[in-house]
Amino acid sequence: MAATGDEAAAMDSISRVSVMAHPTALNLPPPPAATAAGDSDLQAGAGEGAAPPPPPKKPSTNSDGGVETAEEAVEPAEPDIDELCTDMFDKMAVFLQGELTATCEDYRLLENMNKLTSLKYMEMKDISINISRNLQDLNNKYACLQPYLDQINQIEEQVSSLEQAAYKLDAYSKKLEAKFKKLEKR
Template sequence: MAATGDDAAAMDSISKAPAARLVSQNPSANSSTHGEGPEDAVENLAVATKKPSTNSDGGVETAEEAVEPAEPDINELCTDMFDKMAIFLQGELTATCEDYRLLENMNKLTSLKYMEMKDISINISRNLQDLNNKYASLQPYLDQINQIEEQVSALEQAAYKLDAYSKKLEARFKKLEKR
């Protein structure tokens, strides 16, 4: 639905009014006291008074392309990113170094423990060797004890046999005495 005649003129005046108000409300945009040259003032004025283009369809207003907001300075963002990445990588490397220091300390402690265990095992081996030598020196006496034990067992058996035989003899003697 295209606006024609008076409607188109009213729309045109509405679209011009905010631009004119901008220029009148912001007088500093036109002045060159803030370090702007005359070219900047002309450019600001041209932007503020820009008329919307009309189509050949009876003064229909056309849409302008949306302007993206100004991007932050890429260099600042890159510098910030590289600084933060450097901090991150420094932290990662520090953590890795700390892990290696911990492993080194653990290895040193383990080595000391193994050396202590080695000393203990050497002492145990030396004591075992001494015990084996003492056992070897006592072996003849142990053999004599075993022989004596065998002889005692044989004597005990002989004593039991003798006791049994004496009981038989006593029984015969009593039997003969009664007759």
């Protein structure tokens, strides 16, 4: 059931008085009547020189049959924006400094790793040069020994053929001995 004009005005005045009585209850700034001059007047009392409270506003009604409209709540004042911005920029500077420091440390680590790898490859190069030099020396020595190795191979072949001849001679001498014994028995 919608409130009529008199009832709506009474409700509006009640809500305004409760807000004016306890401005901290809703975290609202004090009403305009509570200025420095108004505070001294209020302390003097409601008697002489006190400004009368402003008359309650008549609620605006629309064609819906006297529906009361709400007023927009005012948010409490934010802390000092300059201090917050300075704090944010300081923290961003610290963050970015940390990021840049970490990146520099990563590059320094990569540089050290590259130096160590380069040194390792230099050592491996020296080792491979030494191995190559030793291999060439061995090849030269083998080339110098090759005629002697060929002579050894020839001597081995000759010894092998002499051995075959000795086996044949042995077999032949056994046959002759057998014939001689046979003739001797006769």
